[in-house]
Amino acid sequence: MSDEKKLAIIATKGTLDWGYPPFILASTAAALGYEVEIFFTFYGLQLLKKKIDVKVSPLGNPGMPMPAGMDKWFPTLFTALPGMEAMMTSMMKAKMKSKGVASLEDLRELCQEAEVKMVACQMTVDLFDMNPSDFIDGIEFGGAATFFEFAGDADITLFV
Amino acid sequence: MADFDEELDASGLNCPLPILRAKKALAGMSSGQVLHIIATDPGSVKDFEAFAKQTGNELLESKEAGGKFEFLIKKA
Numbered sequence: 006m007s008d009e010k011k012l013a014i015i016a017t018k019g020t021l022d023w024g025y026p027p028f029i030l031a032s033t034a035a036a037l038g039y040e041v042e043i044f045f046t047f048y049g050l051q052l053l054k055k056k057i058d059v060k061v062s063p064l065g066n067p068g069m070p071m072p073a074g075m076d077k078w079f080p081t082l083f084t085a086l087p088g089m090e091a092m093m094t095s096m097m098k099a100k101m102k103s104k105g106v107a108s109l110e111d112l113r114e115l116c117q118e119a120e121v122k123m124v125a126c127q128m129t130v131d132l133f134d135m136n137p138s139d140f141i142d143g144i145e146f147g148g149a150a151t152f153f154e155f156a157g158d159a160d161i162t163l164f165v
Numbered sequence: 166m167a168d169f170d171e172e173l174d175a176s177g178l179n180c181p182l183p184i185l186r187a188k189k190a191l192a193g194m195s196s197g198q199v200l201h202i203i204a205t206d207p208g209s210v211k212d213f214e215a216f217a218k219q220t221g222n223e224l225l226e227s228k229e230a231g232g233k234f235e236f237l238i239k240k241a
Contacts, residue, residue, distance in 0.1 A: 033181040036188035037219045105179040105206070115185050 009040045013156035015164045019048030021061040021097060021109070026165045027052070028112035034161075035119035042159075043116075044152040046126035049165075050133075053125055053140045057109050060094040072096065117143060124151055167226065169201035169237060170194065176205045176233065183209045184216050187238065191222060194240050199225065202236040209234055 012034040016027040027049070031041045045053050052059070063069050063084040070076060071093075083089070101108075107115075116123070123144045130137065130146065137146070145151070156162050173190045175183035183204045190200055202213070210227060213236045217224035226237040 029181050032185055036181070036185050037216065105177045105182070107179075107182055119185075 009038060011159040012039045012041045013159035013162040014043045016043050016045045016049035016052060017047050019051030019059055021059045021094060024052050024059055024109045028109060028116055031121045032112055032115045032119060035121050042122040042124060042155045044124045046129050050125055050129055050135060053144055055139060055141055060090050061097045062090050063093045167237060170198040172201045174203045176203055179206050180208050184212055191240050196240055198240050200238045204234045
């Protein structure tokens with residue numbers, strides 16, 4: 006057992022915005038000398054796909070700032086219109102790029118370079134008939150017990 | 166700014182990239198060498214303090230000039 010600090014993260018969300026916290030925290034913790042493991046389950050598994058294809062939805066998300074103060078008057082129902090999600094996603098991506106925010110793929114790669122261990126939830130992979138070959142290389146497959154093996158002596162454990 | 170051995174321009178990059186790039190740059194340096202970092206992310210001021218405290222690399226200097234933040238970090 007090492008004397009390194011440990012960070013365990015459970016990543017459960019498969020959206021563009023919620024894909025960031027696991028990778029930002031994991032890569033930063035690794036840079037600070039932590040040993041890190043991320044357990045990806047349910048929709049979080051989207052973050053392990055070779056090509057990350059996630060979106061951000063304005064639907065049911067009243068806290069999301071929208072262009073031209075639209076969030077103040079734009080009727081909630083209209084956020085369900087076809088094309089809204091795609092539009093918001095491309096606007097968010099453009100904004101992130103202009104502000105120097107890394108892409109999810111870049112952050113994930115930095116995590117891999119820093120030897121962040123990534124574990125895909127086997128049960129969810131089976132449940133959704135996901136193809137393991139769609140995932141990036143270097144990940145492991147495991148269940149809840151696998152998570153606790155690491156999280157059991159983690160200093161910090163986060164559920165995202 | 167005092168003397169330094171390597172320079173890292175992290176201008177235009179946002180959290181956590183300046184820290185990650187600095188970590189990478191320091192990894193390629195030897196103990197006692199000094200890294201000069203330039204950043205534009207205002208959050209980097211606090212972050213480099215925290216980075217230094219947690220990694221043991223010493224933050225020799227931290228200053229702001231014309232919207233740029235500059236740091237000198239000595240590798241432990």
